[in-house]
Amino acid sequence: MSIHSLPIVSTARPPVPVMPSFVGDGFNRVRLVSLSTALPLAERDTLEPLSRRVSLDQKETLFSQDEPACSVFIVTSGALRLYRILPDGRRQVTGFAFPGDFLGLSMLDRFAVSADALGPVTACRFERLAFRNLVFGQPGLMMHLHEITGQELSRAKDMMMLLGRRTADERIASFLTGLQDRYVRIGRSSVTLELPMGRLDIADHLGLTIETVSRTLSRLDRDGCILIVPGGVRLIDQARLDRMSAH
């Protein structure tokens, strides 16, 4: 379900349209990439010719943990969950990927996580070796990609703090405001957040159970902090959410 079809749409400012139909449209695809990762023009022009389009349906897997990493990806539409699983089935969702996000950028021999589609997904695929060779000749680009990895590392440390030291309420609030920030960065509505992932995904991301996630969201709704809508949530009391996220 798209955000535009949500019953409640009357946001203060009209949400930036998310280019509804860029699939198969090379120009828009490139624009999307540049918008989200702030890749300089020269750099995206270098990368573009190497890319090949990939499409996934819901629940299809883009790659699996520990499988030889022979590709690097950039998400162009849709969303994916990134996760690891323990032998006994316990799962940790390390993050979610949205348009503009790189996958496999650290270019280790094997993927560090598994990735599968939360809904229809399109992505650009680069041959790892070709990508590597290209990047080798572009110190500026390589440094930029290194910076992106550094930011991911910083966010990973945020997650450690969240998982190690925050309460359920704080985790949920932090998750919502964090998602809001990411949506703003890729030009989506910042008031009504689409939640392409299920409650179980959120739970496995925040180190909680599905019941605790559901209960906490319900309570935030009752308290007038958020409004649960089909397919997402609407952030009502921004100030209180920010206070709870307490960075």
Add this chain to the structure above:
Amino acid sequence: MSIHSLPIVSTARPPVPVMPSFVGDGFNRVRLVSLSTALPLAERDTLEPLSRRVSLDQKETLFSQDEPACSVFIVTSGALRLYRILPDGRRQVTGFAFPGDFLGLSMLDRFAVSADALGPVTACRFERLAFRNLVFGQPGLMMHLHEITGQELSRAKDMMMLLGRRTADERIASFLTGLQDRYVRIGRSSVTLELPMGRLDIADHLGLTIETVSRTLSRLDRDGCILIVPGGVRLIDQARLDRMSAH
């Protein structure tokens, strides 16, 4: 301190065992570098004048979170704790740094964590800008540093799994075996582990309280799994610890 002392361990794949005592031993340290991704002599000579030795006493701070990151460091002796704190004082120790570890390698504008010494520490310090400029001209070196950051990211995801989905017992066991692995890699005893950090540091690293850490260690001791000795622990039942760590 010369570049020849850079303990760049080839981390691309199977951990290369590193000589037992390289601290203060110039010759062995040179060998260490030679084991890494062929750093041409010219490059080392270029990098050498950039490094300056730093010494810290126990509890002194090397750098603080959010302060402008104008340096990159390599630990040469001792150990540090890396952490973030919330406004209300809750702390998350994101990791510990040992000889050979880089600090500030992601080269963002500001440090992502604070770092202070668990005991006497020495490190090599590089001016961030000079380091950056040098690395710019050495794609192989830059790629290698990127790889190291990628591995740190992968370990961060291990931590997420640990913090989000594992029990106290598993966290402690995983911490001990993980430390063991790191010690092996830098050529230290792999049976009796020195614990340069206090119980509180361990607790804040594993998302537990000091009491839970103490209790869990005591129980593992009673069960004959480990032996608590002054300043560290001795791993007795390796098999059981590995099973508990359950990767």
Add this chain to the structure above:
DNA sequence: CGGGTGTTTGAAAGACGTCAACCAGAGTGG
């Protein structure tokens, strides 16, 4: 309308946290 999947809600249980006391070793100083 019925079945399947995903979400919500309630009651009970448990793992870990909190509070508080005690203990041990290392300095320190009389």
Add this chain to the structure above:
DNA sequence: CCACTCTGGTTGACGTCTTTCAAACACCCG
């Protein structure tokens, strides 16, 4: 040489937040 204090670690009793178990609910789709 032995109190004395300080810091860090251990242990116990109790409390609570989150989980677990269970059931109901809602929505989608054939």
